[in-house]
Every structure is written in structure tokens, then in C-alpha cells.
Amino acid sequence: MAVYTEVTDEALCAFLEAYPIGELVAFRGIAEGVENSNYQLKTTGGDFILTLYEKRVDPTELPWFLGLMRHLAAHGVECPQPVSGRDGEALRELAGRPAAICTFLPGVWPRRVRGEHAAPLGDALAGLHLAGQGYAATRANALGPLGWQPLLGLCRKDGDSVQPGLIAELDAALAGILAAWPAPGSLPEGHIHADLFPDNVFFLEDEAGKPRISGLIDFYFACTDLLAYDLAVCLNAWCFEPDYSFNVTRASAMIRAYSARRPLLPAERAALPVLCRGAALRFLLTRLFDWVNTPPGAMVTRKDPLEYMRKLRFFLSAETPEAIGG
Amino acid sequence: MAVYTEVTDEALCAFLEAYPIGELVAFRGIAEGVENSNYQLKTTGGDFILTLYEKRVDPTELPWFLGLMRHLAAHGVECPQPVSGRDGEALRELAGRPAAICTFLPGVWPRRVRGEHAAPLGDALAGLHLAGQGYAATRANALGPLGWQPLLGLCRKDGDSVQPGLIAELDAALAGILAAWPAPGSLPEGHIHADLFPDNVFFLEDEAGKPRISGLIDFYFACTDLLAYDLAVCLNAWCFEPDYSFNVTRASAMIRAYSARRPLLPAERAALPVLCRGAALRFLLTRLFDWVNTPPGAMVTRKDPLEYMRKLRFFLSAETPEAIGG
Structure with missing residues (x-):
């Protein structure tokens, strides 16, 4: 179970207004992951992942992680990209947690390694x-x-x-x-x-x-x-x-x-x-x-x-x- | 947690070959739901939900449920539609469970009712x-x-x-x-x-x-x-x-x-x-x-x-x- 923090639709709508990614279409919790709460977010602008950072993540370290993801993607690594809001910020708060929207990556993780x-x-x-x-x-x-x-x-x-x-x-x-x-x-x-x-x-x-x-x-x-x-x-x-x-x-x-x-x-x-x-x-x-x-x-x-x-x-x-x- | 049965990528690919819905793009477990295992499935043909019916659902009753969903949708209710395979069947087996693919519905369920x-x-x-x-x-x-x-x-x-x-x-x-x-x-x-x-x-x-x-x-x-x-x-x-x-x-x-x-x-x-x-x-x-x-x-x-x-x-x-x- 990887939804520890529930997000009300009102809070979600207010949060999404900070981003230039279109209108909300769907929002489902993702089962995978154990550290943070992850939601699959669909807007008229496409598919995204919304992550609420739970207590094991030190909020002061989040800019380092997001910066690394940006740097890696800029250098050819396929990895989620933090999406910046209209204010240029990728990191804000939702339901009392630090939260960020990242780009959605296609693919399937292997349940059985070959x-x-x-x-x-x-x-x-x-x-x-x-x-x-x-x-x-x-x-x-x-x-x-x-x-x-x-x-x-x-x-x-x-x-x-x-x-x-x-x-x-x-x-x-x-x-x-x-x-x-x-x-x-x-x-x-x-x-x-x-x-x-x-x-x-x-x-x-x-x-x-x-x-x-x-x-x-x-x-x-x-x-x-x-x-x-x-x-x-x-x-x-x-x-x-x-x-x-x-x-x-x-x-x-x-x-x-x-x-x-x-x-x-x-x-x-x-x-x-x-x-x-x-x-x-x-x-x-x-x-x-x-x-x-x-x-x-x-x-x-x-x-x-x-x-x-x-x-x-x-x-x-x-x-x-x-x-x-x- | 609503993923009780894990699906290997090999089994998934073989399963998807039975459907005319394009190539696999993404596959993530959905956190919501307590009775069955639900996955969000994206193919080149669009978004779908894959459900594996767990032990509380009597497999012999599944045709009744799927038939009701088809009937309701045909009469104006927005609800998931079972997707038929190339053989016309909507219900088959995956990872040892009865399984069906349904259409994806937009929307967000209200975490706080107003x-x-x-x-x-x-x-x-x-x-x-x-x-x-x-x-x-x-x-x-x-x-x-x-x-x-x-x-x-x-x-x-x-x-x-x-x-x-x-x-x-x-x-x-x-x-x-x-x-x-x-x-x-x-x-x-x-x-x-x-x-x-x-x-x-x-x-x-x-x-x-x-x-x-x-x-x-x-x-x-x-x-x-x-x-x-x-x-x-x-x-x-x-x-x-x-x-x-x-x-x-x-x-x-x-x-x-x-x-x-x-x-x-x-x-x-x-x-x-x-x-x-x-x-x-x-x-x-x-x-x-x-x-x-x-x-x-x-x-x-x-x-x-x-x-x-x-x-x-x-x-x-x-x-x-x-x-x-x-």
C-alpha cells in the first residue's frame, strides 16, 4: 500500500491550479512503493505522478533529489521529471506534506526477473x-x-x-x-x-x-x-x-x-x-x-x-x- | 492495498495478445479497493483497468456482473465496460485468477464528502x-x-x-x-x-x-x-x-x-x-x-x-x- 496521505478533491484542485498542465481528469492511488504516497494523475495535459513525501524523507533534501532527476534527464537518463508550477517551483505542500508532480514514464517493472x-x-x-x-x-x-x-x-x-x-x-x-x-x-x-x-x-x-x-x-x-x-x-x-x-x-x-x-x-x-x-x-x-x-x-x-x-x-x-x- | 495477485510481465504480454487494444505502454497497481486486484493498464489503444478477481468473488457469477455493466452502459450509465478479446470473450484467466479488462473512467472519488x-x-x-x-x-x-x-x-x-x-x-x-x-x-x-x-x-x-x-x-x-x-x-x-x-x-x-x-x-x-x-x-x-x-x-x-x-x-x-x- 503506497497511499498514506489521502488528498481531498478540493485540495487537489487548488494544488493543480498552481500548474500549467490542464484540467483534472483522473486521480488514483498507486499500490507500488512503500516510502511515499504516490498517485497516478491524469489531466487534459497528459499523465503525471503526484508524490506526497512521507516522514522518512527529509524535506530539506528534496531539492537535491529533484535537481538530480532534472540533471540526469538532461543528460539522457529516462527518469521522472519534476514539473514546475506557474511560479517556477516544483515543490510545494499538499495535505500537510511536501509534494511534487513528476512526468509519467511508460513501462512495466518486472515482477519476475529474467x-x-x-x-x-x-x-x-x-x-x-x-x-x-x-x-x-x-x-x-x-x-x-x-x-x-x-x-x-x-x-x-x-x-x-x-x-x-x-x-x-x-x-x-x-x-x-x-x-x-x-x-x-x-x-x-x-x-x-x-x-x-x-x-x-x-x-x-x-x-x-x-x-x-x-x-x-x-x-x-x-x-x-x-x-x-x-x-x-x-x-x-x-x-x-x-x-x-x-x-x-x-x-x-x-x-x-x-x-x-x-x-x-x-x-x-x-x-x-x-x-x-x-x-x-x-x-x-x-x-x-x-x-x-x-x-x-x-x-x-x-x-x-x-x-x-x-x-x-x-x-x-x-x-x-x-x-x-x- | 489492492494488489493481492502479482502479474509477471510475460503473463501480461501473453494475456494482452488476446485483445485488440494495441501494445503495452504501462501497468501499475491501484491502491484503492479491497476485494480484487486492480491494475491501471495503458496501451497504445488507451487507458484500461485490469481486474483479477480474488477469492471472495464467485467466478460463476462474473458473467452476470459483466453483463449488468454492459447493459447499464448501453442504457446511459457511465460505468466500466468489459472489453472483449479477439475471441469475443471478456473473461479469461491470468495468474491463476479470473480476469477482465474494462474501460477506464475519468473522474476522482471524493475523499471528503460535501x-x-x-x-x-x-x-x-x-x-x-x-x-x-x-x-x-x-x-x-x-x-x-x-x-x-x-x-x-x-x-x-x-x-x-x-x-x-x-x-x-x-x-x-x-x-x-x-x-x-x-x-x-x-x-x-x-x-x-x-x-x-x-x-x-x-x-x-x-x-x-x-x-x-x-x-x-x-x-x-x-x-x-x-x-x-x-x-x-x-x-x-x-x-x-x-x-x-x-x-x-x-x-x-x-x-x-x-x-x-x-x-x-x-x-x-x-x-x-x-x-x-x-x-x-x-x-x-x-x-x-x-x-x-x-x-x-x-x-x-x-x-x-x-x-x-x-x-x-x-x-x-x-x-x-x-x-x-x-
Whole structure:
């Protein structure tokens, strides 16, 4: 469920008057997404997405996100474009929340990942990293390595209720990951998506029936960090089968396509195993935090943290880049 | 959350090949609705809604619902139209569920009901009843008076956990309602929507800025029953303020507009109080059943049954049609 804030039709009509996008035609909540409230908005001017930013998004960071989306689109990345109002502003308030209208992207996110998604994804990720280069402002990764220890601390009290021994296992894993993490400045940095899961990637078929990427969405975890870490997030999110076996063919295709557009340095390739462990730990920790901090009756999808425990264990066992397709 | 069944892009593409509606452009889950899975579907042929019918809908009844929607649209009601495939069939299977594509209706459902919604609603309801007259097949109301005693029986064991004394209060109310219920044949019958809540009614503004109804949706509770009972459902669903006070001005406007298009018989007007009690009890009972039978962790919106206890008590206290705007 991704409608946390309801918008009255009166408030919506008043809000839309600020935009030169025609008359309201339709307005439906979108089921996908868990962080913000998203509505599909149709006006006589076309299709749009209206997003109300919920409490996990810091309003002061929204200009950075919207600016990044603008910059990326100007440099060839298919991603939602913030629509400016008549006053030139893209960001205003609706129903007590910061809100923005963005352009609508065609495409369908893959409910079941297939091998042929891997290369387009790797290529698009490299394209995203290259296109981001000229965007000067930076944003620290609040969910990067420096954030993992505090996050684990917040799960310490109740974490073992999810699985006995979980916290001790995570303490050991975290220590190992931090010890092996690339030193600052040792790998290329840039703006990364940091959450490029299948539901944030739209595909359409080309003339030959092959999937091609029609757009990337949801840049609200984007930040400035190691470029290869973004690839590690994708290896976590796209390369496991439903039984948690790792599809090294798919991983290899993704990494190869990435490297064809933005060649990975030898040091980046060598770091892939620890970056993948770190990415698995990052999603495990936020899911675990949500799990132990969400009241059972709350209308929020709690994602299973143990899914990422299985992924983390796999990456802990993978000692070389080759073992994960690199 | 109204996506219970996920559809892979492969299955979707194969499914769409059965329809002459062009190429897939976009596919997003819709947040609204609680019974079925609904997707907004965009193709090169336009906008559509794809519905996967979930377990509460009896597949053998789907042809009746789709036939009613076709009949109503052919007689001037703005409602979704089932789209036939190349084989002439509107109903087929997708992801293991019965599924149909319907036309997309413009409009926005009112998150906050205002007085000016009441007359258009009453008028549209009467129009729906008149348009339904020529649809020969009937469907019994499984959630009508004959169903209330068994439903209450299924809540008997755990119902008082929601509020002490609740079951005894409902037993007494049900006995009174059934004793006063109009005798078979004493009031006009026809096809009713039976669930015309605000989220099933789309509005757009006319040139003067007044809301006009652009469409009615979700006919999957439709059945053949007392026409005035449908009005009683609307009085329950549209005429209470957020603090559960009854807005008799709004009710009166709704009834007047209904009667202007399809004049209520004196006997129907006289029956409105007991019909309103029955409608309140019907929604109370299904919500109570869901409440006591839904595991706390389930990803389903459990609606508060006690909201309808307050409405039921109001209608029990209203002895005359005038007290409820009739």
C-alpha cells in the first residue's frame, strides 16, 4: 500500500491550479512503493505522478533529489521529471506534506526477473553513473557503512526475536565488512541510485521482443557514494532466484554490460564481494529495524529481513569477484 | 492495498495478445479497493483497468456482473465496460485468477464528502435503477436480510472481544430489523449496486465548478433487491460527518434528487428507517466478521466495525423517514 496521505478533491484542485498542465481528469492511488504516497494523475495535459513525501524523507533534501532527476534527464537518463508550477517551483505542500508532480514514464517493472533483464540493467546503471558526473551538489549516504553500526544498535534489543543468534551473527558480519571496506578515496565515487530494485526499473519490449529499459524511478535514496556499491545493490536485488540461489550468469551479464559502458577498475572489481556483503547488510538492517519497530496491526508492508540474511551469507561465502560473476 | 495477485510481465504480454487494444505502454497497481486486484493498464489503444478477481468473488457469477455493466452502459450509465478479446470473450484467466479488462473512467472519488455531492449521487442512483430494468437475469443478495443471522452466528464466539455486549446488542437489533423488514413483493425490486460508497463514485467539475458524476464503478456486490435499500446504503455511506453525526440536509438532498428521477413510493419512504438500519447492520456484520477472522499480521485493511455500530444506533433512534431526511 503506497497511499498514506489521502488528498481531498478540493485540495487537489487548488494544488493543480498552481500548474500549467490542464484540467483534472483522473486521480488514483498507486499500490507500488512503500516510502511515499504516490498517485497516478491524469489531466487534459497528459499523465503525471503526484508524490506526497512521507516522514522518512527529509524535506530539506528534496531539492537535491529533484535537481538530480532534472540533471540526469538532461543528460539522457529516462527518469521522472519534476514539473514546475506557474511560479517556477516544483515543490510545494499538499495535505500537510511536501509534494511534487513528476512526468509519467511508460513501462512495466518486472515482477519476475529474467536473464535478459540483466544486461539492460547493467548498461542503464553505468549510464546513470556517467550522467550524474556533472551534478555538483553531494548527499552523504545515511544508510552507508557509517550508518550500519547505529542501525544495528537500534535492533539489538529485539533482533533475536526474529531469529535466535541473529544479532551475534550480524555483529560478526559487520565487523568483517567494515574491516574490509574500501578506504576513502580508493574507489571512484559519484551519485548512485542506491535502491535500484526491480520495482524501480521499467521495461518495454523492443521490436524484436527483447526487454529494453524505458525508465528508472524513485531516486529518494540517491546519494553520493562508491559507484561500484550501486552495482552491488543490483547484484543483491536482481541476481537471486526465488530459492535464494545466486544466478551467476545473470550477475556476469549485468557486470559485463556495466563495464562495457563504464569500465570497472580492477580495484572496483576486487571490492565487489565486500560491497555486496555491505549492500546485503544494509537492506537486512533497515528491514530488521522496520520488523522490530512496526506494530503488528500497522498498515505497512514489513519485508522479511531474513531474506537478506540468506543473501548476506552467500556473499560472505563468496571470496573472489569471479564467484559473484565479476 | 489492492494488489493481492502479482502479474509477471510475460503473463501480461501473453494475456494482452488476446485483445485488440494495441501494445503495452504501462501497468501499475491501484491502491484503492479491497476485494480484487486492480491494475491501471495503458496501451497504445488507451487507458484500461485490469481486474483479477480474488477469492471472495464467485467466478460463476462474473458473467452476470459483466453483463449488468454492459447493459447499464448501453442504457446511459457511465460505468466500466468489459472489453472483449479477439475471441469475443471478456473473461479469461491470468495468474491463476479470473480476469477482465474494462474501460477506464475519468473522474476522482471524493475523499471528503460535501453537500454538493448528495444530489448528483441521488440522481445517479435513480438512473442506475431505471437503467437496470431491462436486464432480465437476477442475482440474489447474499448479504441481504437472509444472510445476516448466519453472519452474526459466525461472529458470535469472538464478537464481544471487539466491544463487551456487542453480540447481545446486535441480536436485539437484528430481531427488530427482521420483524419490521418489508414483506416480499411489498416494495419495488430491481438491480442495485449495493456498495455505492464514495470510493466507487467518480466526480469531475462541470464548467461552473460544480461536481458532476463521471462514473460509477465496482459492481461486484450488485444484486437484485429492494431499490430503496440501495438508497439506504448511500444514506449510511455518504451522510455521516466524521464525528458520526447525521447530516440530514445532505440526506434530504440525496433523497429529493433520487425521487425527482424515480419517485419513491410512499411505502418505500416509510420503510427508509428500517432499510437504513438493515444497511448499517450489513456493513457492521461483514466488517465484524473480517475483524474477528483476520490474523493481525495479514496485509488487509480491516475496517472498524464499530463505525457502523454508531450508525446503526442512530438509525435505531430514527423512527420516522423525516428524521433521516425522507
